[in-house]
Amino acid sequence: MRGSARGLFVGRSVVLLLAAGALAGCVADKDVTGSVMRASASREVATGDREGQLRRMAATYAAAYEKNPNDPGAAYAYGVTLRALDQRAQALAVLESASIRHPAQRQILAAYGRSLADAGRLEEALKVLGKAHLPEQPDWRILNAQGAILDQLGRTAEARRYYESALKIAPGEPSILSNLGLSYALAGEPAKAEAVLLQAVANPKADDKVRANLAMVQGLKSAGPAKKPTRG
Known part of the structure; x- marks a missing residue:
């Protein structure tokens, strides 16, 4: 893994990943399962207005993503937050682009696969999740x-x-x-x-x-x- 490819785990990207990590865990099972949020993850967004918190998170991640769409951490955090807000078409676009830019990043592939499932593209979702x-x-x-x-x-x-x-x-x-x-x-x-x-x-x-x-x-x-x- 060269230079910027390590950005998913080092530098400023890790901050975004840590902030979005619990959220990604909770929406991971929202896509096609009966469970929306795990208890450990729900605490991240349960205090106060959940949707309001998610929208503030999305605004923060959107700014980081717009500043540098090649930053895998920003793309990942923005994509999973959009999914949590049920903005599925936008989430799919962000995560698809991120998966093309960072095909070796399994976290991004996993989120992209779930987003494909949201869109009903089930066979594609299986292939992508298999790679993740x-x-x-x-x-x-x-x-x-x-x-x-x-x-x-x-x-x-x-x-x-x-x-x-x-x-x-x-x-x-x-x-x-x-x-x-x-x-x-x-x-x-x-x-x-x-x-x-x-x-x-x-x-x-x-x-x-x-x-x-x-x-x-x-x-x-x-x-x-x-x-x-x-x-x-």
């Missing part, structure tokens, strides 16, 4: 996102293998269990879905979206097997 993930350095968030994308593509058996791998790294993680529960629900197995989602909500890190998924599945279960839920 190293088997020798497994990341449960990427595995979880890959699993959820595979579920949307109807590749249920493959999806569940990804969830199982993710759970080996992060046992009991509610966002993974939420995805697995939805996988069972989408396959018309509400009893299994409910059991898994009950495990998810038992975790103190479970958020309102996970609890809403459980309520939805319980409603479907009581209504009978004819209906299937859709991912939120």
Whole structure:
């Protein structure tokens, strides 16, 4: 890695990465999973008005990005903050450009892959997330996102293998269990879905979206097997 390519981890870029790190963690699972924010990450934006804080963060990162769009830290921070604000088209544009400029930066590739999934470009998202993930350095968030994308593509058996791998790294993680529960629900197995989602909500890190998924599945279960839920 030459000169400026190291900027993602040294110099002023590391400040942006540290500031955006928790945020990136929380939105990592927002894309295609039942969990929006992890407890550890939500504290970064939970005090006061969340949207207001995100907008202030976006303004800060936008200024840094406009000043130097080649700065990987600025592009990454700006892109994930835009995703948190649901400005998905703009986030995709920023992260796509960053991935072209910095094809070896796995954090950027991971964020870009999730942004592609936001846009419904699922096959492309899988390819990009595959490049962002190293088997020798497994990341449960990427595995979880890959699993959820595979579920949307109807590749249920493959999806569940990804969830199982993710759970080996992060046992009991509610966002993974939420995805697995939805996988069972989408396959018309509400009893299994409910059991898994009950495990998810038992975790103190479970958020309102996970609890809403459980309520939805319980409603479907009581209504009978004819209906299937859709991912939120």
